[in-house]
Amino acid sequence: xxxxxxxxxxxxxxxxxxxxxxxxxxxxxxxxxxxxxxxxxxxxxxxxxxxxxxxxxxxxxxxxxxxxxxxxxxxxxxxxxxxxxxxxxxxxxxxxxxxxxxxxxxxxxxxxxxxxxxxxxxxxxxxxxxxxxxxxxxxxxxxxxxxxxxxxxxxxxxxxxxxxxxxxxxxxxxxxxxxxxxxxxxxxxxxxxxxxxxxxxxxxxxxxxxxxxxxxxxxxxxxxxxxxxxxxxxxxxxxxxxxxxxxxxxxxxxxxxxxxxxxxxxxxxxxxxxxxxxxxxxxxxxxxxxxxxxxxxxxxxxxxxxxxxxxxxxxxxxxxxxxxxxxxxxxxxxxxxxxxxxxxxxxxxxxxxxxxxxxxxxxxxxxxxxxxxxxxxxxxxxxxxxxxxxxxxxxxxxxxxxxxxxxxxxxxxxxxxxxxxxxxxxxxxxxxxxxxxxxxxxxxxxxxxxxxxxxxxxxxxxxxxxxxxxxxxxxxxxxxxxxxxxxxxxxxxxxxxxxxxxxxxxxxxxxxxxxxxxxxxxxxxxxxxxxxxxxxxxxxxxxxxxxxxxxxxxxxxxxxxxxxxxxxxxxxxxxxxxxxxxxxxxxxxxxxxxxxxxxxxxxxxxxxxxxxxxxxxxxxxxxxxxxxxxxx
Amino acid sequence: xxxxxxxxxxxxxxxxxxxxxxxxxxxxxxxxxxxxxxxxxxxxxxxxxxxxxxxxxxxxxxxxxxxxxxxxxxxxxxxxxxxxxxxxxxxxxxxxxxxxxxxxxxxxxxxxxxxxxxxxxxxxxxxxxxxxxxxxxxxxxxxxxxxxxxxxxxxxxxxxxxxxxxxxxxxxxxxxxxxxxxxxxxxxxxxxxxxxxxxxxxxxxxxxxxxxxxxxxxxxxxxxxxxxxxxxxxxxxxxxxxxxxxxxxxxxxxxxxxxxxxxxxxxxxxxxxxxxxxxxxxxxxxxxxxxxxxxxxxxxxxxxxxxxxxxxxxxxxxxxxxxxxxxxxxxx
Numbered sequence: 001x002x003x004x005x006x007x008x009x010x011x012x013x014x015x016x017x018x019x020x021x022x023x024x025x026x027x028x029x030x031x032x033x034x035x036x037x038x039x040x041x042x043x044x045x046x047x048x049x050x051x052x053x054x055x056x057x058x059x060x061x062x063x064x065x066x067x068x069x070x071x072x073x074x075x076x077x078x079x080x081x082x083x084x085x086x087x088x089x090x091x092x093x094x095x096x097x098x099x100x101x102x103x104x105x106x107x108x109x110x111x112x113x114x115x116x117x118x119x120x121x122x123x124x125x126x127x128x129x130x131x132x133x134x135x136x137x138x139x140x141x142x143x144x145x146x147x148x149x150x151x152x153x154x155x156x157x158x159x160x161x162x163x164x165x166x167x168x169x170x171x172x173x174x175x176x177x178x179x180x181x182x183x184x185x186x187x188x189x190x191x192x193x194x195x196x197x198x199x200x201x202x203x204x205x206x207x208x209x210x211x212x213x214x215x216x217x218x219x220x221x222x223x224x225x226x227x228x229x230x231x232x233x234x235x236x237x238x239x240x241x242x243x244x245x246x247x248x249x250x251x252x253x254x255x256x257x258x259x260x261x262x263x264x265x266x267x268x269x270x271x272x273x274x275x276x277x278x279x280x281x282x283x284x285x286x287x288x289x290x291x292x293x294x295x296x297x298x299x300x301x302x303x304x305x306x307x308x309x310x311x312x313x314x315x316x317x318x319x320x321x322x323x324x325x326x327x328x329x330x331x332x333x334x335x336x337x338x339x340x341x342x343x344x345x346x347x348x349x350x351x352x353x354x355x356x357x358x359x360x361x362x363x364x365x366x367x368x369x370x371x372x373x374x375x376x377x378x379x380x381x382x383x384x385x386x387x388x389x390x391x392x393x394x395x396x397x398x399x400x401x402x403x404x405x406x407x408x409x410x411x412x413x414x415x416x417x418x419x420x421x422x423x424x425x426x427x428x429x430x431x432x433x434x435x436x437x438x439x440x441x442x443x444x445x446x447x448x449x450x451x452x453x454x455x456x457x458x459x460x461x462x463x464x465x466x467x468x469x470x471x472x473x474x475x476x477x478x479x480x481x482x483x484x485x486x487x488x489x490x491x492x493x494x495x496x497x498x499x500x501x502x503x504x505x506x507x508x509x510x511x512x513x514x515x516x517x518x519x520x521x522x523x524x525x526x527x528x529x530x531x532x533x534x535x536x537x538x539x540x541x542x543x544x545x546x547x548x549x550x551x552x553x554x555x556x557x558x559x560x561x562x563x564x565x566x567x568x569x570x571x572x573x574x575x576x577x578x579x580x581x582x583x584x585x586x587x588x589x590x591x592x593x594x595x596x597x598x599x600x601x602x603x604x605x606x607x608x609x610x611x612x613x614x615x616x617x618x619x620x621x622x623x624x625x626x627x628x629x630x631x632x
Numbered sequence: 633x634x635x636x637x638x639x640x641x642x643x644x645x646x647x648x649x650x651x652x653x654x655x656x657x658x659x660x661x662x663x664x665x666x667x668x669x670x671x672x673x674x675x676x677x678x679x680x681x682x683x684x685x686x687x688x689x690x691x692x693x694x695x696x697x698x699x700x701x702x703x704x705x706x707x708x709x710x711x712x713x714x715x716x717x718x719x720x721x722x723x724x725x726x727x728x729x730x731x732x733x734x735x736x737x738x739x740x741x742x743x744x745x746x747x748x749x750x751x752x753x754x755x756x757x758x759x760x761x762x763x764x765x766x767x768x769x770x771x772x773x774x775x776x777x778x779x780x781x782x783x784x785x786x787x788x789x790x791x792x793x794x795x796x797x798x799x800x801x802x803x804x805x806x807x808x809x810x811x812x813x814x815x816x817x818x819x820x821x822x823x824x825x826x827x828x829x830x831x832x833x834x835x836x837x838x839x840x841x842x843x844x845x846x847x848x849x850x851x852x853x854x855x856x857x858x859x860x861x862x863x864x865x866x867x868x869x870x871x872x873x874x875x876x877x878x879x880x881x882x883x884x885x886x887x888x889x890x891x892x893x894x895x896x897x898x899x900x901x902x903x904x905x906x907x908x909x910x911x912x913x914x915x916x917x918x919x920x921x922x923x924x925x926x927x928x929x930x931x932x933x934x935x936x937x938x939x940x941x942x943x944x945x946x947x948x949x950x951x952x953x954x955x956x957x958x959x960x961x962x963x964x
Contacts, residue, residue: 316700317708484701
């Protein structure tokens with residue numbers, strides 16, 4: 001279907017478009033960042049995710065960052081209700097979702113206002129013209145319509161009658177106004193898909209699955225999508241489309257994946273490899289609930305998902321399941337970690353394998369539930385009473401969540417210990433292409449339950465790993481009791497012997513410290529033999545740091561990057577690697593928690609680079625800070 | 633063979649460390665005595681407890697045992713039972729552990745009807761922490777933490793369990809060995825969460841709290857042994873009963889025109905009756921026996937059934953196809 005150009009409106013805009021960036025059809029771009037922003041009911045997350053899928057299918061490298069309010073439906077049209085989704089797609093390797101959008105799609109005045117500061121001069125802004133009504137302008141706090149007062153002159157503004165065009169396209173569908181209005185996101189998706197030459201087949205397939213049972217809605221959404229696509233092609237507003245050629249990516253089969261989905265799949269893979277059922281005990285909490293949702297849909301593996309009455313029951317049920325021989329996990333976010341702490345201590349003491357997944361969010365207290373932070377590191381290390389060491393692993397990218405979840409299970413089972421897996425809200429909801437692993441080549445996860453009663457003692461340890469036997473109920477002759485009370489070496493009987501208590505505490509600490517021998521050698525990106533400065537990071541800051549360091553190295557600066565996934569124990573060689581550099585900077589989204597560990601454990605005079613805004617580092621922020629440190 | 637097991641097979645090698653004279657000894661003895669009758673192998677039996685005097689229990693049972701943390705035994709036992717439906721899982725808790733710090737887990741475990749045998753030792757006091765009032769202590773109770781008398785209104789464990797939609801609720805008392813044995817058997821035979829309140833004397837911090845119920849001289853007039861299908865009769869000479877007067881129960885002397893047929897006949901499936909009996913307090917006698925017993929699908933069975941059905945419908949999980957689900961593309 002082709003729309004006449006007259007239907008477009010916003011004729012003034014076309015000069016801006018034709019005049020600057022967009023010159024001819026099929027113009028090449030290496031990298032584009034699109035941000036979809038609208039009211040939280042406008043379906044911007046969906047548009048963003050489908051656009052991401054289309055870009056992945058087009059062979060680009062991608063990274064995404066959703067940004068949505070904690071309120072499910074904040075008052076429509078207000079700044080508080082603005083929901084955004086940013087995708088960076090490129091023919092080069094992508095490390096972050098991009099500092100600033102090349103293109104901002106703003107579905108209403110509030111979306112424009114909330115995002116305008118991030119758009120660079122001469123950036124493209126596409127707005128739904130009709131949404132800039134007096135009422136909406138007022139809700140967003142505008143006294144004048146910014147589309148008419150020249151305040152946006154430094155940008156390229158495209159005023160599209162999204163609402164009217166969608167309504168026209170759907171006039172014969174018989175849907176009411178509200179249902180038609182809800183298809184605006186598909187119109188916009190179609191339009192942007194045309195603009196960047198994205199194949200829309202994956203979105204068509206998705207819609208066909210989503211609306212299988214409601215053919216009228218399927219028809220309407222497909223019509224809106226295609227209307228948007230054809231509008232882009234037909235209108236004279238966009239003088240050209242862009243081509244972002246495929247990236248040179250490692251060959252293989254890919255899918256697009258979010259961190260939470262990758263986390264869930266990592267646990268499934270580990271349980272399958274271990275040959276044991278997976279048990280998840282969890283209480284819903286943002287941004288962790290998607291792991292529960294994903295696993296609840298996979299009962300046939302078999303997977304038990306227990307939606308517990310509270311956070312404590314979530315971890316407690318996992319401990320019970322681990323006692324019974326399942327691969328047992330619990331998932332939560334910051335506040336839940338505090339509630340689980342006592343039970344995690346029991347798992348430390350009884351040496352049962354469970355995984356506690358903390359999908360970190362901005363705190364303290366309820367904080368900003370949908371925004372990422374890395375401020376639970378020290379709580380993970382030390383946030384329990386008594387001497388209670390636990391391995392801590394942190395994922396670096398959405399796809400890396402798979403590997404880290406898998407590794408967490410492997411370590412837990414091998415060493416008979418609880419393991420904390422840290423991700424965060426950025427990884428959880430961010431997405432990237434994932435090279436599907438070869439299932440047969442995943443590391444072995446060996447579960448060997450003790451069965452021989454001869455010489456069995458509950459705390460008789462493996463001489464190498466120091467792990468105790470996993471002796472599960474149902475095994476004849478191994479009946480025994482474990483518990484939280486201090487217990488005697490080997491027998492596990494209650495013991496208040498002072499020397500024995502110290503022995504047991506030190507033995508558990510040695511067991512965890514010993515995991516370091518399995519940690520791969522620390523990789524230095526940059527100057528392997530040392531240089532002026534190294535940025536040390538962990539977790540989701542990987543992309544921003546890597547991109548910043550790459551850019552600085554491109555300018556000839558002696559800057560390197562080390563990123564750790566194992567936070568407890570830290571790699572044995574880390575201190576020596578850091579000492580090769582004149583300056584060590586620890587960049588993290590907290591007040592300096594890994595910094596504190598590095599300074600305390602290594603006596604290295606490292607400096608911090610910290611951000612506590614519930615937002616990832618921008619590459620430019622890191623680059624500026626590194627530059628100042630180098631010059632200071 | 634399981635059938636060949638005796639009491640001593642269930643006695644662990646650990647020295648029992650309750651205070652001499654504690655009511656817990658009698659309960660332990662009864663449980664150890666009754667276990668062989670169930671014909672379940674020791675290795676299939678697990679005792680899970682929280683914290684408190686009662687929670688030492690698992691150490692003394694020669695089965696699998698888990699002495700966990702304060703209040704969380706029902707949650708830990710739920711994870712175990714759901715993932716290991718083949719096991720016979722018991723929870724041992726107390727009035728502080730089960731009704732105060734762990735109240736949330738207890739009520740949710742009961743409403744879900746997880747197939748657990750829950751023994752709540754109620755001594756109406758905190759023993760392990762040396763004598764503070766508990767959530768079942770009576771108003772006015774003078775303890776170290778309530779020198780002017782407690783102003784806390786107590787929970788009624790039976791009615792709390794009924795209110796939490798428990799499917800099996802009974803009450804017994806530590807010294808009534810035979811009755812206790814019967815209740816344990818009934819609780820074990822029930823499929824689902826069985827809630828057993830065991831009134832238990834703490835001879836150190838709350839000695840004699842159940843004397844009326846247990847003293848040979850007085851108990852016949854204070855105990856009301858309730859049995860399904862039988863009229864509510866009590867008293868040394870079995871000459872007293874409970875009848876309805878309007879919408880309220882009252883104790884009556886049999887004779888003088890009042891006969892057994894005027895009395896309430898106990899019905900374990902009548903929730904309203906169970907609540908009413910649970911509410912009995914002096915001068916009415918204290919009911920002992922099964923208040924309520926109905927059948928409802930258990931949580932663990934329902935969940936395992938969902939897993940089985942998913943497997944039957946979709947086949948066993950296939951990791952390779954799961955990882956490649958959705959839009960995939962090949963880079964050459």
